Amino acid sequence: MAYSDEFKTVVKPSDAVFLMTATIKNTYHPSFQPRLLLVNVEKAGAKEKADRFNFTMDKQARLKEADSHEEGNSYLLRLQLPPGHYVIRGLTCLSGHFPIIGTFFAPLHEELTVTQPGVFYLGHVDATVRERTGGEFKAGPSIPLIDQAAAGASGGTFDVLVSDRWGVDEATFRSTFAPLGNARVEKAILQPFNRALAQDWWEKH
Numbered sequence: 001m002a003y004s005d006e007f008k009t010v011v012k013p014s015d016a017v018f019l020m021t022a023t024i025k026n027t028y029h030p031s032f033q034p035r036l037l038l039v040n041v042e043k044a045g046a047k048e049k050a051d052r053f054n055f056t057m058d059k060q061a062r063l064k065e066a067d068s069h070e071e072g073n074s075y076l077l078r079l080q081l082p083p084g085h086y087v088i089r090g091l092t093c094l095s096g097h098f099p100i101i102g103t104f105f106a107p108l109h110e111e112l113t114v115t116q117p118g119v120f121y122l123g124h125v126d127a128t129v130r131e132r133t134g135g136e137f138k139a140g141p142s143i144p145l146i147d148q149a150a151a152g153a154s155g156g157t158f159d160v161l162v163s164d165r166w167g168v169d170e171a172t173f174r175s176t177f178a179p180l181g182n183a184r185v186e187k188a189i190l191q192p193f194n195r196a197l198a199q200d201w202w203e204k205h
Contacts, residue, residue: 001055001056001057001058001061001079001080002017002078002079002080003017003060003078003178003179003180004058004060004078005059005060006058006059006060007058009080011080011179012080012082013117014082014083014117015080015081015082015114015117016083016114016116016117016118016119016120017078017079017080017118017119017120018078018079018080018081018112018119018120018121018122018188019076019077019078019122019169019173019185020078020079020122020123020124020125020190021063021074021075021076021077021123021124021125021165021169021172022036022074022077022091022124022125022126022127023071023073023075023125023126024036024072024073024074024075024091024093024104024106024127024128025072025073025126025128025129026095026104026129026151026152026156027128027129027130028129028131028139028152028155028156029150029151029152029156030069031069031097032096032097032100032102032150032151032152033069033072033073033095034072034073034093034095034102034104034106034129035065035073035093035094035095036057036061036073036075036091036092036093037056037057037092037093037094038054038055038056038057038091038092039054039055039077039079039088039091039092040052040053040054040088040090040092041054041079041081041087041088041089042086042087042089043084043085043086043087044084044085046087053081054092055077055079057075060176060177061075061077061078063075063076063172076172076173076177078177081112082114083114083115084113084114085111085112085113086111086112086113087109087110087112088108088110088112088190089108089109090105090106090107090108090109091105091106091108091125091127092104093106095151095153096151100146100147100150102140102147102148102150102151102152102153103140103141103148103151104129104139104140104153104158105139105141106125106127106139106158106160107137107158107160107198107201108125108160108190109197109198109201110190110191118184118186119180119183119184119185119186120185120186120187120188121166121169121170121185121186121187121188121189122189122190123163123164123165123189123190124162124164124165124169125160125162125190126160126161126163127158127159127160128158128159128160128161129152129153129156129157130156130157130158130159131152131155131156131157132155132156132157136157136199137157137158137198137202137203138153138154138155138156138157138202139152139154139156139158140153140154140156141154142154160193160195161193162189162191162192162193164187164189166185166187170185
């Protein structure tokens with residue numbers, strides 16, 4: 001991700017950087033709080049591996065990661081992208097207490113168009129696992145059966161809420177990432193979560 005001390009990433013002048021915060025929580029099986037591994041982004045109409053990007057967490061991304069049952073785990077995300085049309089497909093997470101390891105996927109399916117360089121704030125995402133009902137999309141794969149059930153991934157679903165928390169997030173981003181300095185940050189808040197779209201995507205995949 002952009003501004004990473006750990007991976008020494010350099011932002012290209014032609015690229016845009018998208019800032020976003022995320023809190024992931026499991027209220028269904030609270031002993032298994034998901035930890036974010038990857039932000040999955042792909043080019044619009046992606047057909048091959050080269051069209052898909054996995055933004056890996058670094059130490060600076062882990063704003064609060066303590067497996068708190070009440071608050072979940074929170075992250076500072078920085079997505080660097082060249083001009084083009086993209087979809088933020090979702091958040092891949094892992095939760096485990098040996099010998100149980102659960103895999104989660106919080107869907108977003110947010111379209112993103114990069115037309116110019118700059119820094120943009122996408123908002124805050126709350127992704128919360130609750131017990132699923134009927135045919136709602138699952139919070140994670142069904143296999144392996146025991147692990148996914150124990151963690152609440154196969155028996156749960158995600159509720160996702162997008163909000164504008166720039167008033168809170170700005171100070172955290174600027175104090176954590178020195179390269180931001182006094183750079184202008186424009187708001188480009190994501191659209192409200194489309195549950196019907198997430199359900200349709202899940203049923204087709």
